[in-house]
Amino acid sequence: MKRKVKKFGTALISLILVLLLGLGNAFAQPTALEGSKPNPSKEKTPSAQLETSAETAVLLDYSSGQVLLDKDMHKSRPMASVTKLMTMLLICEAEAQGKIKTSDKVIASEHACSMGGSQIFLEPGEELSVKEMLISIATGSANDSSVAMAEYIAGSEEEFVSMMNEKTKEMGLKNTHFSNPTGLPIENHYTSAYDMAQVLRECLRYPLFREVSSIYEYDLRGGDFKLWNTNKLLKWYAGADAGKTGWTNEASYCLAASAKRDGLRLVSVVLGCPMPRTHFQETIKIFNYGFAKYKAVTLAEAGQVVKEIKVDKGIEDKVKIMTKDSVGVVVPKGQEKTVQGNINLPDQIDAPVKKGQVVGQYVVNKDGQEVLQVDLVAAQDVMKASPLKLLNDMLDRVYSME
Template sequence: MKTRCLAALLLGAVLLMSAALASHAQSLELKGEAAVLMDSQSGRILFEKNSQTPLPVASLTKIMTLTIVLEALDRGEVSLTDIITASEHAASKRGSRIWLETGEQMTLNELLYAIAVGSANDAAVAVAEYLAGSEQDFVTLMNKRAQELGLTNSYFLNSTGLPPESGPEHTMTAQDAAHLARHALTVPRLMDYVSTYEYKIRADTTGIPVLWNGNKLLRRYSGVDGIKTGFTTAAGYCMAVTAERDNLRLIAVVLGSPSDAAREEDVRTLLDYGFR
């Protein structure tokens, strides 16, 4: 009888705790249109808001771009010392860029840092063309890899996340973005790039322009060591972040925030909840 009573008390305590945690999660106030908090080790969703709604993701697209290229590197298909020549198409890209000139040459390693740290659209296209022959053929690889990873609500139109000349931007769900980030963390060398806060591009020239990572939480939140930010007018301010404390690694994704400050606040709120 005593054993049954004790078991009942323990069960009641567990249910009350679970209810309290669920209530706290539901009370998280986020400004972004969609969000996900994920346990990276298990893939378990700890919090979600509109996580299945397809939305534009801007430069979070480049997580897939980096994944495709670094997986090719791991297979020995390319080398970090490979010299890549910028095409006119790559050099024409607007938005965040390193101002590549047509015919300018850089190593794959330099261009990967330009993508991961500076979110450079021209660098992303140059790398895509080098790996696949054309950006469109690279996009085919992106969509194929998305299906292989089970990202069924994702579809890519380019390697950058830039809006197309006509029509809507490509979309992902917050949940797909979190799963992509989770996979990206396992890709050799990827974290070396996305955890870098600043990088000197064209270091062999005078002036030495410095690229700064848009993920300011790398310096502002203990445990954050990746992964990517993004912005377009249609997508709003987007962010996928990973952080680790006490052997717990979390992934937080926020899509469609109204400002840079709002997306950072949302990610802080999610991580604080996960590490509570």
């Protein structure tokens, strides 16, 4: 009998301890992460709100870079010929800087002509212009043209790849590394949907890229060789005007694309789509989502003059101030009135003033909180006035007071 009472007492004590521990844990759960704070970046970045078969995907507003949809957008993956966006970016950049001209003749090397995969079948010693090479890359995804241009710009394919990776660092891309300018399978060659969206955004800043990327068909070599753009969205989707496709066994089907409707330009990247044409289908689905849900609120276009301010001791009394980039944000439809803009500028600045000099900021607020800041710059040079002009100006002011 004593043994039973002892066992019952032991069991009762154990039960009480379990209940106490359970209650302790229950009360402790709300403060188990006490001292930690929500990650604001994660809260502001929307996760995928629609199903997509892509391994990784992202949808951005072109102007602000605002993320509108995200499915593992920072996950690194091979990207096949989407690589050529960086190749084309460096070509367009070199042309804009005056280092090359679109009319320059490029001679194809044996190495460039040895590339497999998609190509325009360059012959060693064949000459094409920079623009023809660029069109071949943009439309026909030509590996031989990509390497020929890499050699023309940097002297060798290897040096051009170094330039690609330097540009990656300059742009702050964290999940991208290039090992060739083509996207042909090779080790240590990868990107993320987010990084490649940034590359496409940068490409779109160049009129030359927009021109060649929008070409759907092109007659090369006087019409002897027909090029058809691999980006079928140019024909299939209203507003699509730029992008680059890619496919290898390792990368599956990939597409970076841009489309514009009603003042809203969206940039989409899908990597690792499983079947033929699914990269187009998924991109259309993502674009439809973006255009249906969001609206662009544009306060000023890039390069728009927004004000004039006084210049002290300059040969001109005033200087025009313009926006460096477009000023606008994307908001869910129906929230357009929550956006306000403020121009922050000094009353006057001292000469000399250089064109492009940052003078102030255009600040955009949504619901009273700052969401965007765009530099305001001088629209022209204003040289410092000579001592004689300063004296004349002073005398004019004196006489005008009489």
